[in-house]
Amino acid sequence: MEENKTIISPIPGVFYRKPSPDQDVFVNEGDSVKAGDVIGLVEVMKNYYEIKAEVDGVIDSFLVDEEQLLDAGQEIAILK
Structure with missing residues (x-):
């Protein structure tokens, strides 16, 4: 059984799942991602x-909400 991996914010800031307010999210829970795929933005x-x-x-789950303030090192999402 493979171990889950987490995506961690390298910097503090506000997390966004969309490139802009009128666009769709980068990825949803259940979506496949490849190394290097963008899953969100930190402002x-x-x-x-x-x-x-x-x-x-x-993407198994997101651990933070849209527009949530993040700390550096905070877990954003779980990959399985």
Whole structure:
């Protein structure tokens, strides 16, 4: 049985699952992702940083909500 992996925010800021308010989310729970796929954005002082999957997998769940304030090192999502 494979171990679940987590996607962690490298920086503090506000988490967004969409590239902009009028667009769809980058990925949904249950979606397959490849290493390097963008799963969300973190905003810091009006600058946006892509949060990417580091390994291939399936998004099992998001651990944070849209527009939630994150700490550096906080877990964002679980991959299985």
